[in-house]
Amino acid sequence: MAIRDWPAAERPREKLLRMGAGTLSDAELLAIFLRTGLPGVSAVDLARRLLNECGGLRPLLDADYQAMRSHKGLGPAKFVQLQAALELARRHLWETLQRGDALTSPDETRRFLAARLRGYHHEVFACLFLDNRHRVIAFDELFSGTIDGAAVHPREVVKRALGHNAAAVILAHNHPSGVAEPSRADEAITRRLKEALATVEIRVLDHLVVGDGEMVSLAERGLI
Numbered sequence: 001m002a003i004r005d006w007p008a009a010e011r012p013r014e015k016l017l018r019m020g021a022g023t024l025s026d027a028e029l030l031a032i033f034l035r036t037g038l039p040g041v042s043a044v045d046l047a048r049r050l051l052n053e054c055g056g057l058r059p060l061l062d063a064d065y066q067a068m069r070s071h072k073g074l075g076p077a078k079f080v081q082l083q084a085a086l087e088l089a090r091r092h093l094w095e096t097l098q099r100g101d102a103l104t105s106p107d108e109t110r111r112f113l114a115a116r117l118r119g120y121h122h123e124v125f126a127c128l129f130l131d132n133r134h135r136v137i138a139f140d141e142l143f144s145g146t147i148d149g150a151a152v153h154p155r156e157v158v159k160r161a162l163g164h165n166a167a168a169v170i171l172a173h174n175h176p177s178g179v180a181e182p183s184r185a186d187e188a189i190t191r192r193l194k195e196a197l198a199t200v201e202i203r204v205l206d207h208l209v210v211g212d213g214e215m216v217s218l219a220e221r222g223l224i
Contacts, residue, residue, distance in 0.1 A: 169197065
């Protein structure tokens with residue numbers, strides 16, 4: 001049965017307008033994005049099939065172009081639309097973060113960092129540069145690959161911080177394994193960066209390790 005033939009209260013679009021997006025299931029939200037299904041398959045049923053084939057919403061959203069187009073009902077147009085929607089969400093989080101204080105808005109800070117770093121399949125080391133009132137000046141992804149003492153160069157971090165006229169920084173990197181537990185190398189590079197930045201009177205406020213659905217703060221662990 002086509003969605004237009006469903007009772008109005010059960011149609012995803014009408015349900016969203018009446019009750020808000022948060023009340024919809026993953027399949028219902030995806031169906032709104034898909035707009036149409038396949039012959040004999042409603043958009044909601046197609047959405048359920050895709051979520052099942054991909055193993056959930058997260059793997060579907062993280063799929064690259066080749067992986068996504070392998071699923072019937074998804075093609076180049078849908079891939080482009082989805083990437084645009086994801087980038088809009090990231091930019092919305094960035095603008096929200098820029099309007100506030102990174103320390104008094106820890107949830108916004110963590111959501112932004114998760115959105116930017118969680119999807120990478122390799123480690124990426126980044127910095128949030130803050131002014132003396134802890135407002136965000138800039139976000140820079142500085143290094144990629146395996147994050148250890150050889151890959152992260154304190155001199156480059158200091159140079160970038162001075163270039164932004166930052167008073168403080170929040171360090172962040174992702175663990176592609178999905179496990180956010182900091183390694184000994186993470187602790188070591190945090191100490192090196194803290195020492196290097198202290199020579200130019202720039203504080204390291206935190207180092208956040210981004211995993212899959214979790215985030216660990218080295219400051220909360222007493223390691224800053």
